[in-house]
Amino acid sequence: DQQVKQNSPSLSVQEGRISILNCDYTNSMFDYFLWYKKYPAEGPTFLISISSIKDKNEDGRFTVFLNKSAKHLSLHIVPSQPGDSAVYFCAATGSTLGRLYFGRGTQLTVWP
Amino acid sequence: SAVISQKPSRDICQRGTSLTIQCQVDSQVTMMFWYRQQPGQSLTLIATANQGSEATYESGFVIDKFPISRPNLTFSTLTVSNMSPEDSSIYLCSVTSGSGYEQYFGPGTRLTVT
Numbered sequence: 769d770q771q772v773k774q775n776s777p778s779l780s781v782q783e784g785r786i787s788i789l790n791c792d793y794t795n796s797m798f799d800y801f802l803w804y805k806k807y808p809a810e811g812p813t814f815l816i817s818i819s820s821i822k823d824k825n826e827d828g829r830f831t832v833f834l835n836k837s838a839k840h841l842s843l844h845i846v847p848s849q850p851g852d853s854a855v856y857f858c859a860a861t862g863s864t865l866g867r868l869y870f871g872r873g874t875q876l877t878v879w880p
Numbered sequence: 881s882a883v884i885s886q887k888p889s890r891d892i893c894q895r896g897t898s899l900t901i902q903c904q905v906d907s908q909v910t911m912m913f914w915y916r917q918q919p920g921q922s923l924t925l926i927a928t929a930n931q932g933s934e935a936t937y938e939s940g941f942v943i944d945k946f947p948i949s950r951p952n953l954t955f956s957t958l959t960v961s962n963m964s965p966e967d968s969s970i971y972l973c974s975v976t977s978g979s980g981y982e983q984y985f986g987p988g989t990r991l992t993v994t
Contacts, residue, residue: 770922800981809889811972811985812923814881857923861981867913868983870922 771795772860774871781878787845789874791858794839798860802868803832803843806855815856816843848878882907882975884986892992893963900959901989903973908953910976913983914946917970926971929956963993 773792781787791801799820804812818825818832818841825832831844845852858871883906893899903912914926926946927935935948949957960967970990974983 772922802982804985809987809990811884811974811987814982814984817980817982867925867928868923868981870924872920872922 770872771798772858772869772871774856774858774874776874777872778875778877781848781876783850783878783880784847787843787848787852787876787878789843789845789856789858789876791841791843791871792839793841793860793869795860795862795869796839797862797865798869799862800860801832801834801841802859802861803830804857804859804870805852806857806873812857845876848876850878850880852876853878881977881982881984882909884973884975884984886971886973886986886989888989889987890990890992892994894994895964897963898959898961899963899991900957901971901973901991903956903958903986905954905975910953912950912956913974913976914948914956914958915972915974915985917972917988919969923972926958960991963991965993967991968993 802817803815805815806812816830834841855873857873859868861868885904887902912929915923925938926941927937929935929950931950947959970988972988974985
């Protein structure tokens with residue numbers, strides 16, 4: 769049972785535009801959410817996170833939004849750059865869970 | 881963040897054999913995690929390895945198939961035993977950050993079983 773879902777396997781965006789990657793979750797015990805970026809032949813790299821007590825967290829070009837009532841979060845990348853092309857994984861955990869739960873990932877392609 | 885290395889980076893193995901994957905961290909960590917990523921799938925947790933205790937396996941994974949060692953606070957191994965083509969995956973180790981929920985991953989081991 770997939771508790772973290774990324775329903776879009778791929779996303780293609782022009783350089784300079786906004787990229788929006790979406791993630792849904794089902795477990796109400798999740799209270800901390802993370803985004804990872806993965807290039808081919810490398811391990812996932814931690815990108816940004818958000819606690820459930822917040823609805824927004826920003827770090828440079830990356831912003832994560834959390835809508836707890838909808839059990840939905842999104843990652844915004846503005847402006848998108850070709851170097852952002854990678855697979856993005858959404859992950860979730862909770863203070864009592866002790867592990868991360870990952871979505872299947874979204875392949876982002878940023879074209880010039 | 882911790883620097884994590886894995887050996888081998890990739891391997892091609894024959895059905896029925898075993899492969900041991902090593903994970904080395906540049907600092908002492910309490911918890912280490914082993915994941916599998918099958919083609920087109922998400923990262924699936926195999927087990928959590930704490931130093932000085934038996935690894936805790938997730939549902940669907942058993943010690944006979946994936947024995948884990950954790951001899952000290954900077955090193956762990958995962959063995960994939962009696963391999964079949966279904967074991968072809970990327971295997972990743974990770975560690976938690978000292979302060980939060982973030983995990984940091986090694987570069988992965990790409991295993992192909994023929």
